[in-house]
Amino acid sequence: MMKRLLGAAAALVLAGSVAGVAHAADKLKVGFIYLGPIGDLGWTYQHELGRQALVKELGDKIETTYLENVPEGPDSERAIEQLVRAGNKLIFTTSFGYMDPTLKVAKKYPNVHFEHSTGYKRDKNMSTYSGRWYQGRYIQGQIAAKMSKVGVLGYIGSFPIPEVVSGINATMLGAQSVNPNIKVKIIWVNTWFDPGKEADAAKALLDQGADIIMQHTDSPAAMQVAAERGKLAFGQDSEMIKFGPKAQLTSILDTWGPYYIARVKAELDGTWKSEDTWGGLDSKMFEMAPYTNMPDDVKKMAEETQAAITSGKLHPFKCPVIGQDGKEVECKGGDHLADGQILGMNFYVKGVDDKLPGK
Amino acid sequence: MLLVEAIILSVLAASTPLLLAATGELVTERAGVLNLGVEGMMIVGAACGFAGAWMSGSIIIGALCGIVAGMLMSVIFAFMTLGLAVNQVATGLALTILGIGLSGLIGARFVGERITTAPKLAIRGLTDIPLVGRILFGEDAFVYLSLALIVAVWWFLYRTRAGLVLRACGDNHVSAHALGYPVLRIRLLAVLFGGGCAGLAGAYLPLAYTPFFIPGMTAGRGWIALALVVFASWRPGRLVIGAYLFGAVTILQLHAQGAGVGIPSQFMSALPYLATVIVLVLLSRARTGGSTAPAALGTVFVPDR
Numbered sequence: 001m002m003k004r005l006l007g008a009a010a011a012l013v014l015a016g017s018v019a020g021v022a023h024a025a026d027k028l029k030v031g032f033i034y035l036g037p038i039g040d041l042g043w044t045y046q047h048e049l050g051r052q053a054l055v056k057e058l059g060d061k062i063e064t065t066y067l068e069n070v071p072e073g074p075d076s077e078r079a080i081e082q083l084v085r086a087g088n089k090l091i092f093t094t095s096f097g098y099m100d101p102t103l104k105v106a107k108k109y110p111n112v113h114f115e116h117s118t119g120y121k122r123d124k125n126m127s128t129y130s131g132r133w134y135q136g137r138y139i140q141g142q143i144a145a146k147m148s149k150v151g152v153l154g155y156i157g158s159f160p161i162p163e164v165v166s167g168i169n170a171t172m173l174g175a176q177s178v179n180p181n182i183k184v185k186i187i188w189v190n191t192w193f194d195p196g197k198e199a200d201a202a203k204a205l206l207d208q209g210a211d212i213i214m215q216h217t218d219s220p221a222a223m224q225v226a227a228e229r230g231k232l233a234f235g236q237d238s239e240m241i242k243f244g245p246k247a248q249l250t251s252i253l254d255t256w257g258p259y260y261i262a263r264v265k266a267e268l269d270g271t272w273k274s275e276d277t278w279g280g281l282d283s284k285m286f287e288m289a290p291y292t293n294m295p296d297d298v299k300k301m302a303e304e305t306q307a308a309i310t311s312g313k314l315h316p317f318k319c320p321v322i323g324q325d326g327k328e329v330e331c332k333g334g335d336h337l338a339d340g341q342i343l344g345m346n347f348y349v350k351g352v353d354d355k356l357p358g359k
Numbered sequence: 360m361l362l363v364e365a366i367i368l369s370v371l372a373a374s375t376p377l378l379l380a381a382t383g384e385l386v387t388e389r390a391g392v393l394n395l396g397v398e399g400m401m402i403v404g405a406a407c408g409f410a411g412a413w414m415s416g417s418i419i420i421g422a423l424c425g426i427v428a429g430m431l432m433s434v435i436f437a438f439m440t441l442g443l444a445v446n447q448v449a450t451g452l453a454l455t456i457l458g459i460g461l462s463g464l465i466g467a468r469f470v471g472e473r474i475t476t477a478p479k480l481a482i483r484g485l486t487d488i489p490l491v492g493r494i495l496f497g498e499d500a501f502v503y504l505s506l507a508l509i510v511a512v513w514w515f516l517y518r519t520r521a522g523l524v525l526r527a528c529g530d531n532h533v534s535a536h537a538l539g540y541p542v543l544r545i546r547l548l549a550v551l552f553g554g555g556c557a558g559l560a561g562a563y564l565p566l567a568y569t570p571f572f573i574p575g576m577t578a579g580r581g582w583i584a585l586a587l588v589v590f591a592s593w594r595p596g597r598l599v600i601g602a603y604l605f606g607a608v609t610i611l612q613l614h615a616q617g618a619g620v621g622i623p624s625q626f627m628s629a630l631p632y633l634a635t636v637i638v639l640v641l642l643s644r645a646r647t648g649g650s651t652a653p654a655a656l657g658t659v660f661v662p663d664r
Contacts, residue, residue: 036574036575037463037573037574037575038574039463039466039467039470039471039573039574040573040574040575041470041471041573069459069575154617157624160624185617185618185619186616186617187613187616187617187624188616188624188625188627188628189613189628190624190625190628191578193575193578194578194579195564195568195569195571195573195576195578196373196376196564196568196569196576196578196580197578197609199568199569200369200373200609200610200613201613203365203369204366204369204610204613204614204617205617207362207365207366207369207614208362208614208617208618210617219569219573219576220571221569224473224569224570224571225569228476242471242473243473243571353619354619354621355619355621357623357624357625
């Protein structure tokens, strides 16, 4: 509680100082709300790179502001509103937990446009945007199954929300396509960012016999632990090879820049409208880091899978998808699961030996 | 290496920053000063500790930089609360906000850099003893230093005259003042000690735990240290129990999840807090029947001249 209060206080202090310097009235003001510090080398860092790309492209027409370390939940509402009051006309809120606060502020200020990342609630002046990272996870699952000597993968989860659950499922489906008997150990750390705890989770997974580390948390701590122990790992959100030159197999790189530039251009042209963007490998919403520390045949397989997914030939959730209970999941998207089923995924696929928290 | 051994080694590492920071805060509070800025002092210690180690290539210099940085932060606190008699709670909170910002500024240059971690001890003959060798003699030096420190603090508080005077300042500063003890000077030293410990605790994170610096990497450990002091009812022995219990349950719940125990992970994540609070509250009720907070804790003292 104390920490959250403080975060909010810090956000308000920041917002206050930012509002003080913003005065060039004729430029479009674009605001960003960040979950972590911009130097987290993961999620927030990638959004910051996107913002920098935006400034590089349109810097003469816009003025950008960001608030970092804004806690999710009700506290963020004040931070978002601060950006509105400071005159920002287009505001990107870059974490799932900002969904309801963003919606609330959007209803209050119909003339301001909002863009919420990774959520599913929209309004006339509120868009959503996200990446189909499960595509990348499928590729990682295949690589992991090939590279694991013992057939046990270690997976560090943040929160059991659909995005993370669909990532685990896609990983397992990919892995099972290579080795049907592959096993995964899952540890939920219930935080997006706590390097110490992420490292502890990685150590626990390795101590329990997993030999590949996959993570859905934001810091390079797990990669570093894998490197120290001479094991392999996948980066998350950004390039983490610096922390495991001999450990990183690949990493899903979020590349927000092109999207931010396109949306701001639309705002400048007056053509902005509320949309739902869910970009995959084909749209360059994310990229795969170079495939490293693996033999050529595994690399070739990964590249072929990537090409097949990009061209639409392969869908990670192609039917039939068998649930953890052994029953076939209803196939609402033709020959693969519908987007809605993936976005709201709250079940494990067969072969995941874990109980979904809260189920 | 056995799984039990691996778990205990992880627990030692996870508990050490908590124990270090809490030790410092315990002394500060025993002198009657409530410094809520532990998180801020820790994160600045982490940034400066990493910076020092990165530039010098020496873990020891890094640790010293962390200690000095924590002390400098506590000097700000001491100036405000002891010198100007400002409210301690507000100043402590401000110190944390300042620390989080300052550490980002200091550390920005070092984000993405790496160092080699503090070496694990290797004493011939001792570290090789099966089962206990790695645990008793095979972790990094900070782990054993933190234990030595809390023993020293216990001895100081309960077995020396100076410790008695310090506790007197915390329980009744007016009487201590009337007896001729320099209350403010004693409190200044206690605050400095607390700052140094918090700085070292922060520096432990990038120097030994995860060998890189990222803003916000303390992730609330300073607040846990603060809470530990209260739940240990300001006693060194219970503080050790609390810190290690918290570390142990944190690590064990991760292992339980990995082994697929099937208890909701949200509950597991709350478990370290629950277990520590329950055990320490039971301990303090069993022995003394209530809280033993220093009577003058958090109150401002302005000597009449």
